[in-house]
Amino acid sequence: MDDHIERKPAKIRLREIAEKATQDAWEAKLRGEKVGWCASNFPQEITTTLGIPVVFPENHAAGVAAKGGGQRMCEYAESMGYSSDLCSYSRISFAYAALKECPELNIPQPDFLLCCNNICNCMIKWYENLAVELDIPLLLIDIPHLDAFPCDEDRIRYIRAQFDDCIRKLEELTGKKWDEERFKEVMAISQRSSRAWLKAVSYAQYTPSPYSGFDIFNNMAVAVVARGTVEAAEAFEQLAEEYEENVKNGVSTFKAEEKYRVLFEGIACWANLSYTFKTLKNLGINVTATVYGPAFSFLYDNLDELMAAYSYVPNCNVFERELELRVNDAIRHKVDGAIFHINRSCKHWSGTLYEMERQLREKAGIPTVVFDGDQADPRVFSEAQYLTRIEALVEIMEENKRKGARK
Amino acid sequence: MNRMEELLRAFRNIADNPKAQLEKYRAEGKKAVGCMLYFCPEELVYAAGMIPFGLWGARTQAVEAKRYLPAFICSVLQTTLELGIRGAYDGLEAVMIPILCDSLKGMDGNWRYSVPHIPVIPVAHAQNRKTEAGVAFTASQYRKVKARLEEIAGRAITDADIRDAVSVYNARRAVMRRFLELCARKPGLLKPSERNAVFKSSCFMDVREHAGMVSELVALMEEAPAGEFKGPKIVTSGIMADHPNLLQILDDLGYAVVDDEVTHESLRFRADVPETEDPIEGMARQVGNIEGCSVLFDPEKNRGKMLVDLAKKSGADGVLLVLTKFCDPEEYDYVPIKRMLDAAGIPAIQVEIDQQTAENAQTLTALETFRGILGY
Numbered sequence: 105m106d107d108h109i110e111r112k113p114a115k116i117r118l119r120e121i122a123e124k125a126t127q128d129a130w131e132a133k134l135r136g137e138k139v140g141w142c143a144s145n146f147p148q149e150i151t152t153t154l155g156i157p158v159v160f161p162e163n164h165a166a167g168v169a170a171k172g173g174g175q176r177m178c179e180y181a182e183s184m185g186y187s188s189d190l191c192s193y194s195r196i197s198f199a200y201a202a203l204k205e206c207p208e209l210n211i212p213q214p215d216f217l218l219c220c221n222n223i224c225n226c227m228i229k230w231y232e233n234l235a236v237e238l239d240i241p242l243l244l245i246d247i248p249h250l251d252a253f254p255c256d257e258d259r260i261r262y263i264r265a266q267f268d269d270c271i272r273k274l275e276e277l278t279g280k281k282w283d284e285e286r287f288k289e290v291m292a293i294s295q296r297s298s299r300a301w302l303k304a305v306s307y308a309q310y311t312p313s314p315y316s317g318f319d320i321f322n323n324m325a326v327a328v329v330a331r332g333t334v335e336a337a338e339a340f341e342q343l344a345e346e347y348e349e350n351v352k353n354g355v356s357t358f359k360a361e362e363k364y365r366v367l368f369e370g371i372a373c374w375a376n377l378s379y380t381f382k383t384l385k386n387l388g389i390n391v392t393a394t395v396y397g398p399a400f401s402f403l404y405d406n407l408d409e410l411m412a413a414y415s416y417v418p419n420c421n422v423f424e425r426e427l428e429l430r431v432n433d434a435i436r437h438k439v440d441g442a443i444f445h446i447n448r449s450c451k452h453w454s455g456t457l458y459e460m461e462r463q464l465r466e467k468a469g470i471p472t473v474v475f476d477g478d479q480a481d482p483r484v485f486s487e488a489q490y491l492t493r494i495e496a497l498v499e500i501m502e503e504n505k506r507k508g509a510r511k
Numbered sequence: 512m513n514r515m516e517e518l519l520r521a522f523r524n525i526a527d528n529p530k531a532q533l534e535k536y537r538a539e540g541k542k543a544v545g546c547m548l549y550f551c552p553e554e555l556v557y558a559a560g561m562i563p564f565g566l567w568g569a570r571t572q573a574v575e576a577k578r579y580l581p582a583f584i585c586s587v588l589q590t591t592l593e594l595g596i597r598g599a600y601d602g603l604e605a606v607m608i609p610i611l612c613d614s615l616k617g618m619d620g621n622w623r624y625s626v627p628h629i630p631v632i633p634v635a636h637a638q639n640r641k642t643e644a645g646v647a648f649t650a651s652q653y654r655k656v657k658a659r660l661e662e663i664a665g666r667a668i669t670d671a672d673i674r675d676a677v678s679v680y681n682a683r684r685a686v687m688r689r690f691l692e693l694c695a696r697k698p699g700l701l702k703p704s705e706r707n708a709v710f711k712s713s714c715f716m717d718v719r720e721h722a723g724m725v726s727e728l729v730a731l732m733e734e735a736p737a738g739e740f741k742g743p744k745i746v747t748s749g750i751m752a753d754h755p756n757l758l759q760i761l762d763d764l765g766y767a768v769v770d771d772e773v774t775h776e777s778l779r780f781r782a783d784v785p786e787t788e789d790p791i792e793g794m795a796r797q798v799g800n801i802e803g804c805s806v807l808f809d810p811e812k813n814r815g816k817m818l819v820d821l822a823k824k825s826g827a828d829g830v831l832l833v834l835t836k837f838c839d840p841e842e843y844d845y846v847p848i849k850r851m852l853d854a855a856g857i858p859a860i861q862v863e864i865d866q867q868t869a870e871n872a873q874t875l876t877a878l879e880t881f882r883g884i885l886g887y
């Protein structure tokens with residue numbers, strides 16, 4: 105039997121990898137092993153090498169929100185005294201730590217916390233509170249925001265020292281032992297995954313794109329947290345093959361005519377995913393650029409580069425570099441416009457987007473719009489505002505196309 | 512007017528007129544460097560013969576800043592950026608911007624395009640600030656800052672310069688701690704607004720001048736009779752407790768602030784810079800010694816324990832948590848801290864302050880009610 109025909113689509117495999125990781129953590133918990141709650145951009149090389157079971161509160165919160173529980177959980181956290189201004193992922197997480205279960209999605213409760221603030225300092229406050237609330241240890245890898253690109257020696261040295269310190273503490277905490285050989289293996293697999301991820305994402309440069317840009321939101325979770333596993337590497341390689349195949353056959357997972365190609369900036373609105381996606385699809389808009397490709401690629405050739413790679417995630421880089429990534433992606437992936445999500449939850453990400461929007465518009469020569477939303481709290485999002493803004497963008501993109509055709 | 516009243520008026524006057532202070536120093540031929548909010552290495556500026564100048568926003572309306580910052584960024588940064596765009600900080604050679612919260616992380620980018628004529632000097636502090644690696648990192652960043660300051664000052668900053676600056680700053684910290692202690696020992700001697708002016712003026716003054724004035728005030732406070740204070744005594748906590756309306760209400764309702772855990776106030780003076788052989792290393796170590804601040808990594812929430820202690824030691828009747836609107840580090844801290852205060856049986860209330868509004872009805876009602884709860 106030809107297993108090429110029989111094999112599951114990459115998308116399913118990726119979903120299964122994510123589900124299996126949670127399942128493994130449950131089983132470990134039942135075996136009496138210690139399970140951690142871990143920040144999504146914490147260096148996975150550490151936990152994977154040590155074989156420490158962890159789950160990811162951000163992914164959990166996104167899952168809860170996508171299944172409709174975001175508002176209820178946020179409101180519960182508010183009843184505990186948390187302000188509705190706070191990142192909705194953290195609110196969902198506080199509610200879950202208090203309630204211990206929810207109908208949408210369950211993860212094991214933590215025995216320790218692994219924090220990394222490369223994406224935000226909100227993460228520090230969130231994990232501090234969990235640590236005090238649950239009376240469990242908290243380990244922080246502090247990755248200071250860059251003030252220039254590339255990452256400087258001082259930062260690399262500091263991150264490296266914390267890496268070593270964290271490994272030592274985790275050995276004590278879990279009784280597991282660090283193995284250099286295994287570490288090398290994990291790094292190699294992670295590189296394989298990252299290259300395959302970048303390759304898959306890059307197929308959006310073709311017109312039409314062989315995939316729907318919203319697929320990235322679902323797949324990137326695995327790219328971030330499970331890069332170090334062979335299963336993930338294989339699934340991403342398969343994803344790249346599928347996209348390549350689609351390009352050859354002129355088909356796409358975007359099931360509409362791709363009239364316009366846009367850059368989408370920011371996290372998806374998980375609680376409004378279907379509306380945000382369908383509105384675009386109905387107007388023939390496909391997302392062909394997001395910062396998730398280049399910014400979550402984690403490519404490195406040695407340990408210093410590994411440390412530096414963790415400071416290149418979105419929200420950690422210096423403004424000018426963040427801008428450059430977007431401009432390059434917008435140009436390379438031939439976008440007609442850009443949509444900026446002013447995410448109420450995410451103060452750093454949103455805090456520079458107005459200037460980013462102006463400069464991207466100018467440097468990439470494309471129209472842009474912003475809309476207000478939130479990644480997990482549906483109360484912040486307005487369907488009417490979103491629709492109006494997207495329609496306005498379409499009008500300009502249409503006008504530009506007409507002008508282009510006349511030239 | 513007696514001498515104490517004169518001094519208090521002078522502090523207020525300076526606190527309310529930063530621009531006049533800046534112009535005064537410039538007229539004296541001195542250069543000034545902005546220190547935005549938290550824990551900028553002021554000693555290095557001073558060591559270069561320049562004036563560190565605090566940027567803490569102001570009571571005003573953000574209009575221009577709204578082109579850069581979404582409405583849900585805190586009013587401190589909104590108004591600081593607004594003042595920068597409007598030219599209120601013209602005359603500063605540069606501005607140091609730390610990255611201690613998410614909103615601050617975006618400030619350097621925004622500042623470079625909105626206030627292009629005042630260059631940014633980024634300041635990164637280690638959050639793993641008590642570890643040797645953290646100290647080494649903070650020190651490395653301070654050295655980078657030092658190099659930038661040398662360019663601006665047009666001269667080298669020697670270790671001896673830094674050691675001198677550190678000892679001048681530590682001497683001022685010592686006198687500020689005596690001031691703090693007297694505010695606790697003699698409640699009612701200073702009104703909350705007067706107490707605030709002593710702290711706030713420090714942001715816009717040469718450290719020696721400020722220390723001199725505070726020393727004189729402290730001596731007068733020592734002499735002043737303790738008197739019997741009949742009003743409610745509170746400890747304040749938060750990023751700042753500086754809004755003129757808040758201070759007016761506290762004055763009018765007869766509150767005494769007997770201690771604080773406010774970043775803009777006592778937290779800048781509690782921890783001395785250790786006098787180490789390499790003075791920059793000492794400055795980095797100090798960051799590890801600061802407690803009670805929501806933007807510095809605090810995995811055990813020592814802030815809450817410290818607040819309980821301060822309230823007990825100062826004989827306060829309760830704690831006033833002053834929340835700067837849209838400040839997420841403070842909003843996170845509120846829940847565990849309030850619980851710790853509750854567990855210790857210390858009455859506490861939170862009021863939300865927005866530098867951009869003059870609205871005070873809600874604050875007034877809350878503080879009237881709180882006074883009642885405290886039994887006054």
Ligand code: SF4
Nearest residue numbers: 191223224226449450
């Ligand atoms: S959404 Fe933003 S603030 Fe929230 S956890 Fe993610 S990066 Fe941090």
Ligand code: SF4
Nearest residue numbers: 585587612614838839
């Ligand atoms: S700590 Fe709070 S008040 Fe200070 S800049 Fe950040 S958000 Fe604003």
